[in-house]
Amino acid sequence: MSEGVIYDLGYHPHEGPRLGRAGAVRALYRDGLRRTLGLRRRARAKVAPWGLLAIAILPAVAFIGVAVFTRQMGVNEVEFFSHAQYFDLTGTIALLFIAAAAGELLVPDRTNGVLQVYASRPLTTGDYLLGRAAALLTVVFAFMELPHLVLFLGRAWVAEEGFGSYVAGNAAVLWQTTLACVVYFAALAPPAFLFAVFSKRPALAAGSFVGAMLVLSPATRALVTEAGLKPFGLFALQEHPAVIKDWIMGVAGRRWVPQRAGYDPWVSLVVVMVVALAAGYLVVRRYRRPV
DSSP states (O other), X not given: OOOOOOOOOOOOOOOSOOOHHHHHHHHHHHHHHHHHHTTTSOHHHHHHHHHHHHHHHHHHHHHHHHHHHHHHXXXXXXXXXXXXXXXXXXXXXXXXXXXXHHHHHHHXXXXXXXXXXXXXXXXXXXXXXXXXXXXXXXXXXXXXXHHHHHHHHHHHHHOTTOHHHHHHHSTHHHHHHHHHHHHHHHHHHHHHHHHHHTOSSHHHHHHHHHHHHHHHHHHHHHHHHTSOOGGGGGGOTTTHHHHHHHHHTTOOOOOSHHHHTTOOHHHHHHHHHHHHHHHHHHHHHHTOSOO
């Protein structure tokens, strides 16, 4: 009979605390933050997220610098971007950022077989998606709100009435921009996740989502304004959060496709909610088994 051989592989059982599902979700959240920002990855993985963040914040910093310089030169009346107008820039950048981040958060786990590893933990489908979505929400909210905070504080700094008086008189802007950031996330992130769960590569997911969103705006604009087909204004998905943002911030006008089609802002809010719920349902169904 052959003799058995015992190999000591140096295995040691886990001796720390058992964190359970909550600990697993937190680990997914932290990993999602690193993936979204390209941390602990190659330099090229950091170019897109940090480059987009720089593009979003630099205009605010530049306008503050111009205001300070002109004030020193004796010119106090300097026109700034309004916060509502600034969203027109950051909203487009957020679209690109969310498209890239959604693919990086979901596609590699599925294509590299990591979901099977997660299955050995006390995770459910909801836990997994919650950790990924929370990471994306954190980064996107900071990404969109930080330029507005810089702009707000800069305007307070150069305000003729003084820093404290400006902040006290315009504090409502802070909750308005916060709410608008959440609206943009709710409008863009669920569809981006939906494209990601059915794509095999992050770049394909990002390109498909951005292409679909960018095509819908001019297509629906032409159908509404040229052909007079008002119901197609509901499909201008990229412009619905802009309509709601103007509504929140008290900006009047009918420059967006849903408004030109005759729809009130509350209709845009309903569309955003319906699309988010429908996309979320399809994403959960795609992961209907525990991961």
